[in-house]
Amino acid sequence: MKKIKVAFFADILTGDFDGAVRTMYQLINRIDKTRFDYLFIYGAGPDEIEGFQSLKVPSVVLPINTNYTIALPVLAQTRLKRSLNDFGADVVHISTPSLLGNFGLQYAASNYLPVISIYHTHFLSYIDYYLRHTPFLVKKVRHRMEDSHKTFYNQCDKVYVASESIKGALLVIGIDDYRMRIWKRGIDTSLFSPQKRDVGLMRRLTGNNNPTILFASRLVWEKNLQTLFDIYHLMQERGPAVNFVIAGDGIARKACEENMPNAVFLGKVNHEQLSALYASADVFLFPSDSEAYGNVVVEAMASGLPCVIANGGGSADFIEQGINGFKCSPYNATEFADKLQLVLTSAPLRKLFIKNGLQYCKNLSWDSLAAEYFEDIETLAAQPVLQLAAN
Secondary structure, three states: OEEEEEEEEEEEEEOOOOHHHHHHHHHHHOOOOOEEEEEEEEEEEOEEEEEEEEOOEEEEEEEEEEEEEEOOHHHHHHHHHHHHHOOOOOOOOOOOOOHHHHHHHHHHOOOOOEEEEEOOOOOHHHHHOOOOOOHHHHHHHHHHHHHHHHHOOOOEEEEEEEHHHHHHHHHHHHOOHHEEEEOOOOOOOOOOOHOOOOOOOHHHOOHHHOOOEEEEEOOEEEEEEOHHHHHHHHHHHOOOOOOEEEOOOOOOHHHHHHHOOOOEEOOOHHHHHHHHHHHHHEEEEEEEOOOOOOHHHHHHOOOOOEEEEEOHHHHHHHEEEEEOOOEOOOOOOHHHHHHHHHHHHHHHHHHHHHHHHHHHHHOOOOOHHHHHHHHHHHHOOOOOOHHHHHH
16 A cells, blocks of 8 residues: 655654644654655754654754744755655645745645644734834734735645634634634643642642642743733732742743742653642643643643633633633733632632543543544545645
8 A cells, every 4th residue: 555645844843842842743653654654854853753754954043032943944955855856745744834834835835735734833922922022013013924824824725723712813814714623632641640649749849738839831921921920929918828839941931030939940841740740739820821722731630730721822712611720811910819719728619620620631532633633634645636736
């Protein structure tokens, strides 16, 4: 049987880098090598991926966020074209509408190849944060990014979107409805589980037995860190005493430490450590409204940790208000503080959130999602070339 060949473009494929990369590896690790062959083209990442052909492209650090790099295909055009021609792809998978993503899109168009993309990151929501010191640029930059997103994704045959909220936002800017498919994210309930609870963990980290509020995320401004700071100060002023434990690292860590001097900062932790933190804390706080999905919220719920999150972005779709968690106005620190105190002081409410959160997570299977993806790859590969050219 002839294998279906997929050219896979991604700026970053460094394992466990962020939620987007972890999602990609959930698919990569499930590739059936008897049915599919992949060519991986990427900037940052390992020298080879799962034994498939792997081509690294020169990349540079993004000046606005030094945790991220962007691949520069212009510096490797000869190698790229030769490798792609030799490979003979049937389908193109593009992870991001970047320079490399657009190179992949042009390659697909010139060869009448179908394109599949997963909408990993809601870049449009980042604009307010990164241009907060130059507000006069926000509207202009937003319009340009909306136009570029519309142009890019309307050239893809299928776009996986993680939530109805994000799909609605993309419809507003003009991305075609028929191209988008709701494709959530899975959760490993053997890794993220109440069974990972360590009774003494929080005391070892904080030195006391006060209730613990956990925040787990990259420490970057688009995670709505200013509201996190405001919540921290409100909870400190109100009492009774609570601990704030911060898991994650990033360019804003210094600012976080300065604004939350009594918080415990753990830096970047691996999944085993994170699963124990979720299962051992008392409530999960996540004020970010910029998520395309928000893996950390589902991870917390699967660990039996009640969640108080922002009513914005893809994460909001997980929470049914007052049933399996609380959603708050993204910039209303008082509302967050009120809901946190309610969760910490009401045992029946905690039990309800834990029970319903665990039930919600039972339906999120990576195996099922991967099966849908590979089925779509097969369907796209079977489409007649003339039909694709007409689109």
